[in-house]
Amino acid sequence: MNPHASTKRAGRVLMALAAMSSILLIAGCGSNSSSTPPPNQSGFSTSSLNGTYVISISGTDVNVTTSTPEVVPFALVGTIVANGGGGIKGGTVDISDPGNTGLSIGQTVSSSSSYTVGPDGRGTATVVTQVATFDFDFVLTSTGNGLISRFDDSATDVGAGSGTLDLQSAATSLTGSYAFSLSGFDSSGNPMGTVGAFTIGSSGIAGTEDFNEDGTSGAGFADLPLTGQATLGTSGTSGTAQFTTSFATLGLDIWVIDAAHLKFIETDSAGPFLSGDAYTQVTSLAAGQLVFALSGTDGAGNPVVAGGYATTDANGNLSNGFEDYNDSGTVTLSKPFSTSSASCATSTGRCQLALNGFSNGAAQAFTFAVYPSGGGGLALEIDSFGLLQGASYSQSATSFTTSGGYGFNLTGENSDGEVDDIAEFDVSGTASPATNMSGTLDENTLGTDLVSVGLDATYTPDGNGDGRGLITAPTIGTLGTDVGELNLAYYVVNSSTAVFIDVDSTTLDAGQTGIGTFQAQSSSASAAVAHRAVFMARPPVRSRAVWRHK
Numbered sequence: 001m002n003p004h005a006s007t008k009r010a011g012r013v014l015m016a017l018a019a020m021s022s023i024l025l026i027a028g029c030g031s032n033s034s035s036t037p038p039p040n041q042s043g044f045s046t047s048s049l050n051g052t053y054v055i056s057i058s059g060t061d062v063n064v065t066t067s068t069p070e071v072v073p074f075a076l077v078g079t080i081v082a083n084g085g086g087g088i089k090g091g092t093v094d095i096s097d098p099g100n101t102g103l104s105i106g107q108t109v110s111s112s113s114s115y116t117v118g119p120d121g122r123g124t125a126t127v128v129t130q131v132a133t134f135d136f137d138f139v140l141t142s143t144g145n146g147l148i149s150r151f152d153d154s155a156t157d158v159g160a161g162s163g164t165l166d167l168q169s170a171a172t173s174l175t176g177s178y179a180f181s182l183s184g185f186d187s188s189g190n191p192m193g194t195v196g197a198f199t200i201g202s203s204g205i206a207g208t209e210d211f212n213e214d215g216t217s218g219a220g221f222a223d224l225p226l227t228g229q230a231t232l233g234t235s236g237t238s239g240t241a242q243f244t245t246s247f248a249t250l251g252l253d254i255w256v257i258d259a260a261h262l263k264f265i266e267t268d269s270a271g272p273f274l275s276g277d278a279y280t281q282v283t284s285l286a287a288g289q290l291v292f293a294l295s296g297t298d299g300a301g302n303p304v305v306a307g308g309y310a311t312t313d314a315n316g317n318l319s320n321g322f323e324d325y326n327d328s329g330t331v332t333l334s335k336p337f338s339t340s341s342a343s344c345a346t347s348t349g350r351c352q353l354a355l356n357g358f359s360n361g362a363a364q365a366f367t368f369a370v371y372p373s374g375g376g377g378l379a380l381e382i383d384s385f386g387l388l389q390g391a392s393y394s395q396s397a398t399s400f401t402t403s404g405g406y407g408f409n410l411t412g413e414n415s416d417g418e419v420d421d422i423a424e425f426d427v428s429g430t431a432s433p434a435t436n437m438s439g440t441l442d443e444n445t446l447g448t449d450l451v452s453v454g455l456d457a458t459y460t461p462d463g464n465g466d467g468r469g470l471i472t473a474p475t476i477g478t479l480g481t482d483v484g485e486l487n488l489a490y491y492v493v494n495s496s497t498a499v500f501i502d503v504d505s506t507t508l509d510a511g512q513t514g515i516g517t518f519q520a521q522s523s524s525a526s527a528a529v530a531h532r533a534v535f536m537a538r539p540p541v542r543s544r545a546v547w548r549h550k
Contacts, residue, residue, distance in 0.1 A: 043523035044121040050084030052168045059161020060418040072099025075275040077265040088113035139407035162411040170237040171259035179373035180278035187271030190214035193389040195380040204229040210369040217382040279375035286394040291491035293499040294390035295515040302328040303513040307501040316342035316351040324489045327361030329511020397495040398467035405521040412514025417446035467492035496520035
């Protein structure tokens with residue numbers, strides 16, 4: 001979807017990844033336009049948000065104080081403490097806004113902060129800190145997990161971004177091995193990504209790490225020895241880390257969701273500026289069918305997303321692979337690919353895959369580093385043909401449950417800049433071409449007002465039972481767009497979770513690239529424990545891009 005595209009930024013907003021991590025939506029009373037009543041009343045209420053939650057958001061901010069406002073990177077990671085009655089009584093956050101307010105570590109969340117939650121799990125939050133006040137939309141997938149986006153739009157505060165909201169069950173110490181994926185920018189504002197793994201020992205950490213800086217990797221960037229340290233604070237809920245390789249030294253804060261899932265944000269004021277996730281490391285890839293979703297830039301620096309599925313063995317050898325990709329509005333579906341070679345190191349868990357037939361809009365011999373983890377196979381392109389980052393997931397089902405509510409997020413780029421779509425929808429039936437998804441969608445294109453519109457869509461599974469399908473929303477409420485509709489290719493991870501990419505092609509004058517997830521909702525408190533972590537790479541923007549208010 002590409003609303004309000006009659007006014008465009010002069011600079012091209014570029015996708016480059018990690019993120020996600022993940023996403024979504026607005027309460028009916030929180031929008032500044034009328035919204036469609038939610039079709040799914042899932043039993044949520046204000047009391048569903050109760051406790052200490054780790055929030056993690058990455059995206060885009062605008063420096064409006066300069067004579068020519070510029071798009072700059074933004075990330076926020078930390079905690080909020082919800083009281084179950086609409087108040088936020090505390091918390092601490094790290095804010096990385098290098099082209100605007102700077103790096104603000106350990107900011108106290110004011111007790112004047114607040115939130116709302118509607119019966120379908122959609123909500124809004126206002127988080128007040130000394131540095132800035134942030135407006136968020138979110139959708140709960142359970143009482144312990146949700147998808148969250150930033151929706152700030154005022155004369156002095158314009159921002160967008162997406163991420164996750166997770167109830168904290170903090171570890172008191174860190175032990176064992178973790179795989180991680182971080183994304184953002186280097187000190188010059190170029191997209192940058194890194195993946196790796198480390199084991200915590202008595203003398204610090206040891207492992208391996210790969211980098212891609214603005215589409216450049218290879219010798220001196222890949223499979224580098226990693227040393228450093230990682231410790232928690234006295235409360236066991238946050239701490240610091242240092243990752244040292246021959247390529248870079250990264251100073252990071254750690255925010256713990258639980259012993260199996262950590263959030264990182266870089267705290268080096270000179271950059272690079274990275275954030276992301278770490279999960280308990282898995283020593284090998286699980287044989288069977290996997291699905292994947294990647295985002296980033298092609299060899300020319302244009303935004304690209306890719307998704308699909310393949311069959312793998314424990315050494316990363318892929319067969320029967322099919323890829324969908326969207327390279328700046330040029331879409332190709334169901335392109336066959338496989339590995340020409342693959343190798344996995346049992347000592348580090350790192351796999352290196354050379355692909356045959358894979359594309360980011362160009363035909364090259366692409367190579368990826370993949371680190372298996374509890375959040376998926378964390379993947380990074382390690383050639384010099386672009387920068388793709390994301391994850392693969394072992395597939396345990398080929399269809400999602402066709403009843404009940406789902407939380408949804410898309411984050412990406414169109415001609416107006418970063419776009420974040422937030423939705424809650426109800427799935428009913430499997431008939432096609434009849435409408436079988438109905439709900440409410442909110443969209444924030446950087447610098448536009450928040451809107452809330454009806455989402456009536458059709459999902460159509462592939463006929464061969466591979467878990468892939470297409471979603472088409474031919475009209476997004478009354479929202480005027482260049483594209484005029486929303487088209488997604490989705491890939492089922494399990495019966496309650498799917499990842500997707502936006503396959504809107506160039507229509508009239510603009511296409512849209514994006515990546516996201518939708519996850520089944522349950523208002524049961526026990527659902528928080530069963531929630532499956534899904535890592536999504538987020539789309540940073542080149543800091544030199546020029547912003548124009550629409």
